[in-house]
Amino acid sequence: MIIKQLSVFLQNKTGRLTELTRTLSESGINMTAFSIADTADYGIVRFIVPQPEEALRILKEKGFSVNTTDVVCLIVPNEPGGLYRALQVLSDNEVPIEYMYAFASESGASVVIRSESNAQVIDVLQANKIQLMRASEIYNL
Amino acid sequence: MIWNEYIEAADRERLKRLQNERLTQLIERIYFKVPFYRKKLTELGIEPGDIKSIDQLSQLPLTVKDDLRDNYPFGMFAETQQQIVRLHASSGTTGKPTVVGYTHNDLNTWSEVVARSLTMAGVSRSDIIQIAYGYGLFTGGLGLHYGAEKVGASVIPISGGNTRKQLQLMTDFGSTVIACTPSYAAHLGESIAKDNIDRTQIKLRAGIFGAEPWTNEMRLQVEKSLNIKAFDIYGLSEIIGPGVAMECEHQQGMHIFEDHFIPEIIDPVTLEVLPYGEIGELVFTTITKEAMPLLRYRTRDLTRLHVEKCACGRTLVRMDKCLGRSDDMLIIRGVNVFPSQIEAVLLEMSEASPHYQLVVDRVNNLDTLEIQVEIDDQFWSDEIRVLENLRRQIQNNIASALGLTATIRLVEPNTIARSEGKAQRVIDKRKLVI
Numbered sequence: 323m324i325i326k327q328l329s330v331f332l333q334n335k336t337g338r339l340t341e342l343t344r345t346l347s348e349s350g351i352n353m354t355a356f357s358i359a360d361t362a363d364y365g366i367v368r369f370i371v372p373q374p375e376e377a378l379r380i381l382k383e384k385g386f387s388v389n390t391t392d393v394v395c396l397i398v399p400n401e402p403g404g405l406y407r408a409l410q411v412l413s414d415n416e417v418p419i420e421y422m423y424a425f426a427s428e429s430g431a432s433v434v435i436r437s438e439s440n441a442q443v444i445d446v447l448q449a450n451k452i453q454l455m456r457a458s459e460i461y462n463l
Numbered sequence: 464m465i466w467n468e469y470i471e472a473a474d475r476e477r478l479k480r481l482q483n484e485r486l487t488q489l490i491e492r493i494y495f496k497v498p499f500y501r502k503k504l505t506e507l508g509i510e511p512g513d514i515k516s517i518d519q520l521s522q523l524p525l526t527v528k529d530d531l532r533d534n535y536p537f538g539m540f541a542e543t544q545q546q547i548v549r550l551h552a553s554s555g556t557t558g559k560p561t562v563v564g565y566t567h568n569d570l571n572t573w574s575e576v577v578a579r580s581l582t583m584a585g586v587s588r589s590d591i592i593q594i595a596y597g598y599g600l601f602t603g604g605l606g607l608h609y610g611a612e613k614v615g616a617s618v619i620p621i622s623g624g625n626t627r628k629q630l631q632l633m634t635d636f637g638s639t640v641i642a643c644t645p646s647y648a649a650h651l652g653e654s655i656a657k658d659n660i661d662r663t664q665i666k667l668r669a670g671i672f673g674a675e676p677w678t679n680e681m682r683l684q685v686e687k688s689l690n691i692k693a694f695d696i697y698g699l700s701e702i703i704g705p706g707v708a709m710e711c712e713h714q715q716g717m718h719i720f721e722d723h724f725i726p727e728i729i730d731p732v733t734l735e736v737l738p739y740g741e742i743g744e745l746v747f748t749t750i751t752k753e754a755m756p757l758l759r760y761r762t763r764d765l766t767r768l769h770v771e772k773c774a775c776g777r778t779l780v781r782m783d784k785c786l787g788r789s790d791d792m793l794i795i796r797g798v799n800v801f802p803s804q805i806e807a808v809l810l811e812m813s814e815a816s817p818h819y820q821l822v823v824d825r826v827n828n829l830d831t832l833e834i835q836v837e838i839d840d841q842f843w844s845d846e847i848r849v850l851e852n853l854r855r856q857i858q859n860n861i862a863s864a865l866g867l868t869a870t871i872r873l874v875e876p877n878t879i880a881r882s883e884g885k886a887q888r889v890i891d892k893r894k895l896v897i
Binding site: 329331332333359361363364366368385386387389391420421436 | 838839840843845846847848850851872873874875876877878
């Protein structure tokens, strides 16, 4: 249920993101999900790949400021209120969310959630019958 | 005009006799009153009575800023607290401020040397002087203040900043003299042009500028934009504050008030004393100071001395504008900054000091400081909130340690250039090379 996400600290400098994607491309690594959080000076690129450990090693070798972060991925029905129901459950249980982003998968819409307490996210969502993606599923996308 | 012709235009032999007498008394005072100096002199086998002439200065021990830090706060004082009437402090090398104290007599000395300085710039009781140096722990504001009152000028103790108010009082009160840092003077000049202030309303004719390095180009620029004659004043709080030396109307270097402060130039590496005319580190012995006398204090300022009589009639030795520093101290908006202070702040926040770089620049004539910090594993987070908190925390800690607002930029690891494994800590983009 816990997914390993890669997070890269990048300075806002022309070509840095190109450099990152080129490195992944040359290593034959496909990104399943991707998002950027940005500020005036820098950004954090967060993405999920089928081989996180290998990607981590390669990016470190190339000098990127990279680490893995544990996240949870839920499957949201592609219909009005799909995301709302999951979030309502989390806020009812006072589970804080640090950040989230969505991506499209075969099962429909999927949402990556990062919380200080991933275990709590999993417990609460499962107790409310909200479908979570398994690590094996996301890495096979 | 010369404020104290008896001293400032003294026959150099007579001046030397006065210095000899005062140096002899100084050695006696510090031997009996300052344990730090008693120990140093004893180690060299020197006792009161052994030193009779300033020709023997080179036998005496040097004093460095670290000595002041090691004896923080009052260990270097030669007088008891009952005799101390004023305390000033400036930022030190490692977070602890450098403290200086003054007795009543010291304040009188200070007023005297500032009065001489202002007189060199033609300031008299017919002037209205706007003192835009910071008042407070910094010696700039209060130092100029008492000297200006001694001269009899009308003093506007406006302190630093608040440009709009500065310009309003300058026009409404008809200030004829302004005292501030040269970069602030340049800023005032630009504001006058930008705000379309009626120049006929401005009565300024002279500026007393110091506390930071400036070039002759800046002098010309400020003289033009403010329509004044710009004078260079030199000082450091350890010696007394502003008024250690001052430029006369001939602007051939700054006259050092040698009846109070004996200058020497040493080679900063071998510590050998260098003859007049050679460039080296400026060293001062304060022969009249009571509260905190210093023996051969290393200023770290690089300059040279000229002993020839000046066209103004003064016989006092002149020092050139400072050519640089023999350490890595930066002067940013008049505040002394050592890279080691920044490092100390970063080290307090982490286990190992991250790689950092200081980028100093001058934008619209005001100094800016940017601190680039590499995000290594100990600071790493993939949450913007955490990184932004880190940035703010560094900024706050720097502000409280240095009294200076810096822009903090978080950068990727290994992006700060390293030469031979050692990071280049400072990039100073200000064009100050003279």
